[in-house]
Amino acid sequence: xxxxxxxxxxxxxxALPRPPDLRQPGxxxxxxxxxxxxxxGFAGIVTLGQAAYFGVGAYTVxxxxxxxxxxxxxxxxxxxxxxxxxxxxxxxxxxxxxxGLTLLVLTLATAIMLQELGNLFPRLTGxxxxxxxSSSRPCSACSTTTSTAA
Numbered sequence: 001x002x003x004x005x006x007x008x009x010x011x012x013x014x015a016l017p018r019p020p021d022l023r024q025p026g027x028x029x030x031x032x033x034x035x036x037x038x039x040x041g042f043a044g045i046v047t048l049g050q051a052a053y054f055g056v057g058a059y060t061v062x063x064x065x066x067x068x069x070x071x072x073x074x075x076x077x078x079x080x081x082x083x084x085x086x087x088x089x090x091x092x093x094x095x096x097x098x099x100g101l102t103l104l105v106l107t108l109a110t111a112i113m114l115q116e117l118g119n120l121f122p123r124l125t126g127x128x129x130x131x132x133x134s135s136s137r138p139c140s141a142c143s144t145t146t147s148t149a150a
Contacts, residue, residue: 045096045099045103046103046104047103047104047107048104048107048108048111049107049108049109049110049111050107051111052110052111052114052115053084053087053088054084055111055114055115055118056080056083056084056087056114057080057081057083057084058080059118059125059131060076060079060080060083060084061073061076061077061079061080062131063124063125063131064076064079065131066131066132067124087114091110095107095110
């Protein structure tokens, strides 16, 4: 998908009267199905561990909200992308030296190791129980209020 198509989708999401509610049943089913099978990524490299980086980004936003009271969603999205990108660069430096079945197994092992890394620090990440639920404040770009001209 080209950058023009991505820009059009982003503008379409911002033009919605209210932000989409991702808590509804079935809202994330497509994402789960897409992440649960191997995908050829850039240059046809097949991986099984791509969901680990989504988890790193999700934990970034959760840790910001739980420990620093950071509840603004757009800046949380940028923070999640930055941290997940940094972890991806660090693991990619090692993993992209391999090909084929070895790469598949190593990416799966990396995903499991990242998951267990989160479980090792229960005071920070909540361990096996995860982070407590928190709410976010509405983003200013998705506001449904309109100003009236006098």
